[in-house]
Amino acid sequence: xxxxxxxxxxxxxxxxxxxxxxxxxxxxxxxxxxxxxxxxxxxxxxxxxxxxxxxxxxxxxxxxxxxxxxxxxxxxxxxxxxxxxxxxxxxxxxxxxxxxxxxxxxxxxxxxxxxxxxxxxxxxxxxxxxxxxxxxxxxxxxxxxxxxxxxxxxxxxxxxxxxxxxxxxxxxxxxxxxxxxxxxxxxxxxxxxxxxxxxxxxxxxxxxxxxxxxxxxxxxxxxxxxxxxxxxxxxxxxxxxxxxxxxxxxxxxxxxxxxxxxxxxxxxxxxxxxxxxxxxxxxxxxxxxxxxxxxxxxxxxxxxxx
Amino acid sequence: xxxxxxxxxxxxxxxxxxxxxxxxxxxxxxxxxxxxxxxxxxxxxxxxxxxxxxxxxxxxxxxxxxxxxxxxxxxxxxxxxxxxxxxxxxxxxxxxxxxxxxxxxxxxxxxxxxxxxxxxxxxxxxxxxxxxxxxxxxxxxxxxxxxxxxxxxxxxxxxxxxxxxxxxxxxxxxxxxxxxxxxxxxxxxxxxxxxxxxxxxxxxxxxxxxxxxxxxxxxxxxxxxxxxxxxxxxxxxxxxxxxxxxxxxxxxxxxxxxxxxxxxxxxxxxxxxxxxxxxxxxxxxxxxxxxxxxxxxxxxxxxxxx
Numbered sequence: 001x002x003x004x005x006x007x008x009x010x011x012x013x014x015x016x017x018x019x020x021x022x023x024x025x026x027x028x029x030x031x032x033x034x035x036x037x038x039x040x041x042x043x044x045x046x047x048x049x050x051x052x053x054x055x056x057x058x059x060x061x062x063x064x065x066x067x068x069x070x071x072x073x074x075x076x077x078x079x080x081x082x083x084x085x086x087x088x089x090x091x092x093x094x095x096x097x098x099x100x101x102x103x104x105x106x107x108x109x110x111x112x113x114x115x116x117x118x119x120x121x122x123x124x125x126x127x128x129x130x131x132x133x134x135x136x137x138x139x140x141x142x143x144x145x146x147x148x149x150x151x152x153x154x155x156x157x158x159x160x161x162x163x164x165x166x167x168x169x170x171x172x173x174x175x176x177x178x179x180x181x182x183x184x185x186x187x188x189x190x191x192x193x194x195x196x197x198x199x200x201x202x203x204x205x206x207x208x209x210x211x212x213x214x215x216x217x218x219x220x221x222x223x224x225x226x227x228x229x230x231x232x233x234x235x236x237x238x239x240x241x242x243x244x245x246x247x248x249x250x251x252x253x254x255x256x257x258x259x260x261x262x263x264x265x266x267x268x269x270x271x272x273x274x275x276x277x278x279x280x281x282x283x284x285x286x287x288x289x290x291x292x293x294x295x296x297x298x299x300x301x302x303x304x305x306x
Numbered sequence: 307x308x309x310x311x312x313x314x315x316x317x318x319x320x321x322x323x324x325x326x327x328x329x330x331x332x333x334x335x336x337x338x339x340x341x342x343x344x345x346x347x348x349x350x351x352x353x354x355x356x357x358x359x360x361x362x363x364x365x366x367x368x369x370x371x372x373x374x375x376x377x378x379x380x381x382x383x384x385x386x387x388x389x390x391x392x393x394x395x396x397x398x399x400x401x402x403x404x405x406x407x408x409x410x411x412x413x414x415x416x417x418x419x420x421x422x423x424x425x426x427x428x429x430x431x432x433x434x435x436x437x438x439x440x441x442x443x444x445x446x447x448x449x450x451x452x453x454x455x456x457x458x459x460x461x462x463x464x465x466x467x468x469x470x471x472x473x474x475x476x477x478x479x480x481x482x483x484x485x486x487x488x489x490x491x492x493x494x495x496x497x498x499x500x501x502x503x504x505x506x507x508x509x510x511x512x513x514x515x516x517x518x519x520x521x522x523x524x525x526x527x528x529x530x531x532x533x534x535x536x537x538x539x540x541x542x543x544x545x546x547x548x549x550x551x552x553x554x555x556x557x558x559x560x561x562x563x564x565x566x567x568x569x570x571x572x573x574x575x576x577x578x579x580x581x582x583x584x585x586x587x588x589x590x591x592x593x594x595x596x597x598x599x600x601x602x603x604x605x606x607x608x609x610x611x612x
Contacts, residue, residue, distance in 0.1 A: 088488060182394060185529045206512040207526065218526035218609050220513065223491045263612040303524050304610055306569040 001140075002041050003246040004113050005033045005239075006132050007122020008102055009046040009070065012281065013082030016089060018228045024281040025056045027079065028122035028145070031232035034285045035239025035272040036120070037064035038293060039247035043113045045069035045132065047105045049076035059286070068110045076101035089227055090204070109135045118246040120238060123147045126154050126161040133164060140251040143167030143196060145238055151177045163195035166252060169238050171202045184209065188216070197252070200241065200266060202234055202273075210266045217263045220304060222274035222296070229280045233273040236285075240272030241265045271296045307446075308347050309552040310419050311339045311545075312438050313428020314408055315352040315376065318587060319388030322395060324534045330587040331362045333385065334428035334451070337538035340591045341545025341578040342426070343370035344599060345553035349419045351375035351438065353411045355382035365592070374416040382407035395533050396510070415441045424552040426544060429453045432460055432467040439470060446557040449473030449502060451544060457483045469501035472558060475544050477508045490515065494522070503558070506547065506572060508540050508579075516572045523569045526610060528580035528602070535586045539579040546578030547571045577602045 012026030033042045043066040050072060061067055079102035082095040107128055114136050121129040121144025133142055143165040150158045151174060162168055168191065172184060178194075179187035184201060188211035191199050199211040207221040244265040250258055271293055278284045318332030339348045349372040356378060367373055385408035388401040413434055420442050427435040427450030439448055449471040456464045457480060468474055474497065478490060484500075485493035490507060494517035497505050505517040513527040550571045556564055577599055584590045 183531060183533075185531050203512075206509075209529065216529065216609060217612070218529070219612075220524035220526050223515065223522065223524070225489060225491050227489075260612070267612055301612070303522060304612075306523070306525075306566070306573055306607070306610075 001118060001246055001249050002043055002116035003036055003118040003120060003242060004043045004045060004069075004109070004116045004132075004136070005029050005036065005120045005122065006045040006107050006129070006144075007032060007124055007235075008079050009044070009048050009052070010079035010081055010102070012231060013080070013096070014229055014231050014280065015084040016229050016280075017085070017087055018226075019280065021280050023080075025059070026081065026231065026281055028232075028235045030060070030282060031235035031276065032120055032122055032239040032242075033060065033065045034063055034282055035236040035276070036243030036246070037239075038272075038288075038290055039240070039243035039268070040064070040118070042066065042243075043069060043116060045107045045109060045113070047071040047073060047101050049078040049101045050074055052078050059282075063285075066112075069107075069113055071108075073101040083231075085230065089230055092230075107132050117141070117251070118242060120144055120242045121165075122235065122238075123150075126150050126158040130157075130161045130164070133161075141166050141242075141245060143169065143198070143242070145169050145234075146174065148174060148177055159194060165196045167198035167200065168196040169200045169202065169241065171204070171234065175199075175201045185216075198257070198262060200269070202237055204230075204233075208237065208266055208270060210262055212259065212262075214259075217259075217266060219263075219266045219270050219300075222270055222300065224274060224277055227277045230277050231281065233276045236276035237269040237273035239269075241269035243272075244268040267297055267300050268293070271300065307424060307552055307555050308349055308419075308422035309342055309424040309426060309548060310349045310351060310375075310415070310422045310438075310442070311335050311342065311426045311428065312351040312413050312435070312450075313338060313430055313541075314385050315350070315354050315358070316385040316387055316408070318537060319386070319402070320535055320537050320586065321390040322535050322586075323391070323393055324532075325586065327586050329386075331365070332387065332537065332587055334538075334541045336366070336588060337541035337582065338426055338428055338545040338548075339366065339371045340369055340588055341542040341582070342549030342552070343545075344578075344594075344596055345546070345549035345574070346370070346424070348372065348549075349375060349416075349422060351413045351415060351419070353377040353379060353407050355384040355407045356380055358384050365588075369591075372418075375413075375419055377414075379407040389537075391536065395536055398536075413438050423447070423557070424548060426450055426548045427471075428541065428544075429456075432456050432464040436463075436467045436470070447472050447548075447551060449475065449504070449548070451475050451540075452480065452484075454480060454483055465500060471502045473504035473506065474502040475506045475508065475547065477510070477540065481505075481507050491522075504563070504568060506575070508543055510536075510539075514543065514572055514576060516568055518565065518568075520565075523565075523572060525569075525572045525576050525606075528576055528606065530580060530583055533583045536583050537587060539582045542582035543575040543579035545575075547575035549578075550574040573603055573606050574599070576606065
């Protein structure tokens with residue numbers, strides 16, 4: 001069933017030990033939508049300038065992604081980010097952030113989006129995330145991502161926003177910052193008091209942990225032989241996670257949810273994040289097939305069973 | 307079936323964010339033996355001074371541990387190590403290392419040890435590890451640990467030593483150093499060419515990976531609510547791993563081994579490592595029961611199944 005994805009569509013300049021690309025398609029909403037599109041129809045809400053290339057529009061349109069909500073600002077330039085990764089790719093340094101048209105992004109949902117049952121709010125200003133949610137009716141499952149900047153400087157706004165979410169997807173350092181607890185289990189317990197019934201803490205190469213009040217589920221990180229470019233891996237995880245759940249039509253009923261399906265969604269998230277790292281930018285998604293996704297899911301199972 | 311454990315028996319001074327202990331029982335062989343003793347009879351080979359306290363001898367003797375191979379040097383002092391942990395306990399600094407009687411440790415096996423079928427060589431000089439193995443007859447499964455110092459400065463001796471082992475248990479930074487490969491999967495492939503048919507790479511709080519030529523198994527790290535003292539966790543992992551295999555009487559036959567049992571052994575290793583961190587030094591093992599071990603093993607299963 002339909003999934004609305006809100007966030008940045010951008011161009012990225014990236015340097016990793018494997019090479020350097022000056023300008024390529026990027027942005028959180030791009031990765032989320034491309035990954036989720038393997039599982040369910042996606043409706044994107046984002047803004048670009050008139051420098052946004054037709055081939056990039058074509059790629060998205062060819063992947064189960066509705067672009068009715070992709071605003072195009074005449075005379076504007078698309079959000080640009082550039083960064084460089086450390087030798088082991090565990091750290092990255094931002095070299096440039098040109099918000100461009102993204103600075104005035106005010107997401108307005110086309111009428112055709114408003115009754116979609118699933119919503120993934122990429123990392124944008126919390127008040128904007130909240131306004132998007134308010135434009136929707138008939139939501140079955142809504143949640144999203146955030147980042148250090150909003151946690152530090154927009155805490156009250158962020159707390160009011162996530163209080164309305166079913167799930168929150170963040171990384172371990174963000175979880176620590178949000179909860180003021182170093183220990184992940186304690187951090188998760190505090191965050192589950194903030195509203196969401198489901199929390200996924202992403203740990204990069206070390207996998208992810210799904211937390212719910214009744215217990216947790218640990219997914220290991222997929223062991224890749226080569227990591228070419230980790231850009232977008234976390235967003236691809238989010239896309240795989242919510243895309244799978246939307247594709248299954250899962251919905252909470254009086255606070256209950258099928259936890260076995262949530263566990264599978266975490267593994268599909270890990271699968272999509274792992275594929276994302278195998279080539280630069282979104283390139284792996286140009287050729288990736290649903291059969292390869294299923295094969296890697298099975299590999300996760302065979303590598304973790306005991 | 308009987309397991310011979312060789313390594314240091316020591317006193318440790320440890321400071322963690324939870325407190326400071328000036329002198330307590332420690333040493334690799336101590337942790338390995340205490341953990342393995344829950345699964346199988348253990349025969350320890352180590353050296354102490356005449357300052358080694360009767361209550362520490364009594365603790366070991368009470369735990370399925372044969373002390374016929376514990377040499378006591380009259381007038382000598384027991385190996386002493388002191389260290390301090392960082393706030394998040396992911397780094398530690400050595401404050402003091404007094405080798406004392408350990409400097410001249412020359413492990414000689416009592417006749418009653420030589421036909422034991424299982425051998426775990428704790429982290430000591432590679433030539434000494436090799437001499438211990440040569441004193442045994444009828445080994446079914448032998449392997450051990452090493453460290454950066456031997457990898458860097460005694461490489462040829464170390465390679466000749468591990469070439470005779472069935473399994474090697476090391477941490478991720480040691481695996482990278484030994485293989486000259488940063489990527490764990492490539493590192494493991496190279497190490498499996500060095501002799502051992504089984505490699506376990508320990509990743510601290512992030513779990514462990516079992517590598518064999520036909521594939522790998524990923525065990526997540528147990529999420530503790532409180533880590534009081536990580537000292538000895540890796541050795542407790544080793545003790546749980548080999549202790550379980552020895553207890554099951556597992557043996558390779560023409561290079562084949564029951565991989566399902568190896569996977570279970572990795573989980574028992576993780577279980578013992580996690581318990582070790584819950585109190586200072588060996589204290590958790592003073593009260594830990596086999597029932598608690600089984601309950602945590604089941605918890606690992608329920609937290610990882612999908």
